[in-house]
Amino acid sequence: MMKASVELRDKREARLRQQLRDTPMRPLPLFQLTGWTHFVDEEVNPPVLAAGTSPTEDRKTDEQAIAYHRHLRMVPTGAMTHMQKTVVEAVHRNSGSREGLMDHVIDGPAGTGKTCLLRAIGRTAQQEIEVATNGRQPNTIPVVHITTPADPEPRVNWIWEIGSYLGLNPEPKSLTEVLEMRRHQDVTLSVNYVLETAQTRLLLVDDIDRSSPQQLANVLPYFDYLRDKLGISLIFCGTGASHLLHQARILAQDLTRVSAENRVRLEQAGRPADPVSPSPTALLPVTWLHPLPLGPKAEEQEMFRRVLASFEADLSLYRLEENALSKHAAQLHQLTGGYFKALTYVISTAAVIAIHSGSENITEKELKAATAQLGPWQPAAGER
Template sequence: MKATVELRNQRETRLRQQMRDTPMRPLPLFQLTGWNHCVDEEVEVPVRAKDSVPDAGRRTDEQAIAYHRHLRMVATDAMAHVQETVVAAVHRNSGSREGLMDHVIDGPPGTGKSCLLRAVGRTAQREIEAGTGGRQADRIPVVHITTPADPESKVNWIWEIASFLGLQPEPKSMAEVLEMRRNHDLTLPVNYILEKTQTRLLLIDDINRATPQQLANVLPYFDYLRDKMGISLIFCGTGAGEILHQARALAWDLTRVSQENRQRLEHAGQHAELISSSPKALLPVTWLHPLPMDSGDQEVFHRVLASFETDLSLYRLEENALSKHAAVLHKHTGGYFKALTYVISTAAVHAIRSGSENITLKEINAAAAQLV
């Protein structure tokens, strides 16, 4: 037992050092210490004295460059509405014995799905903790995992949850890391921890890395978590809605119907109808689109750019520096959040290093050239 505690402490220390060295890297988000750090994190714009000028070391100011390099992805009104809706559904599920439903976040790559998924998780955990008097050592309200590198086996999915919970032992040496070892089934300890810590939400990102058949293999386990422990599940990824719908059909066919019943349904000519008529509308799906920029809707894109302008911390940033180049920014990025964030943050870093301290077409075009 003592050795296990020591290994866990070593893991915690390593994670905290990673968060100090590279605070925005995704790895810690899939482990409890890093996730709690994300929930607590408040990203603030660096303070600059009014009417001040950049000093001689500004061009190499690592703190300012790091802030703009990791510029936050601002939320649209639609994303804020979806966040409120999903969090409300999580609270409803927590107060219901039956009728719990999964939720899906879907859309093309680069539209901010993972950002929304984590925003929902952060908001849900903050509200849960606020209602229980703050963070408690024996509570884990939210678990955040990604689809395993090899999603074929159910064991690998449970291993991801175990990793988040800190149940995986820390390797003692590189030799142990390189040693081929079979993943042990951690279902029982994972179930025990989730039940004991009253977990209420499971976030599953990058579901597009799994095929419907691979997901079907683990869906009965997720159903168990939902139906027995009341854990709400959110699946996120491009094509997630269709993948989950097909997986549900496969899981129902493979595990919910005995051979005898299946033969009886086939004989009655109803089997295919039951499978194909399973309504997708019963699966709540949030679809994220690229931001529009046309004659019918320009307001949303301009509001997003205005939010980015508020976040920028440049000495000579002109008023509406981004908004007045909205058409160019949309042309370069197609309205995709990921590309838009990259162009703006890269342009800001260029502005610092060049000494211009402003974002003009020069900085925008230079940043957009790196997208190719």
């Protein structure tokens, strides 16, 4: 049985490695150990443009250049860099403590870069752990990255996500087995054993906004076990994540509340039966991400233009003009609202259009085409 499981796991990992070669930016492999390790190690370099040369005709169909610009990296802001450093330091602090370990939350509106920050934190934490241990050690898994299960109601489904990342869940051998599956198996003991022996230090939980407070409350005792027994730091990420966790903590406390007899004894002794406000759950460290502002303040305008300049530096186009994006800062902010997700989409799409058309530059024409689905292009005040 063990031999068969290992063979199935090896086949799956070989398939994943092939997928990573074919489509390296697919999201699925990041939730499995092979894909996450590839993400930690990868260095995405722009296609080299020979100095003093012009693009050849086959440049318009250059899959390497097109694929690179389809997946522009999330450029860091000063605030995001500070947040990343703060959370990574908290992870290291938890790793050296026996008591008082704290979870962390990344919250904010959709499209502000929360998932990118979560993964950047995980990658940085793993890289620093590996440096401290003189390189990657065999049979160690410093970081585990999961998403909220499709059905977050049963606790076993959350643990199945961890087991899937670790390669522990048995893979169906046939379509018949897939169709016969009604629920996930409980792999809790196997997961606990691997997390402990592999010295896992950090668990990233993304998209918790797909769960309700009650569904989250069902699994919080298990996450508490991972933190308190195994010393694993947890980072939860999602829109409204802080509110969800506060509500789930209240519900989880209801499930483990002191008995009525103990409550009476506490009240008779003049001691509170429940924590006084603010509750310890209100002290949960939260990292907030907001859309990038572009207001009248000089520092706000400077920050947005710095972000655009960082995007420009990542572009690999033959005829890209200086300040190609910065000169359209007002229009780009109006169309995207300063949301990283929309901004990345517009710039990435405009770059691909520039390659396909042969212009090799991002002008108002490319930006108009890229933003056609977002709304009408508004000329700058001086252009009206």
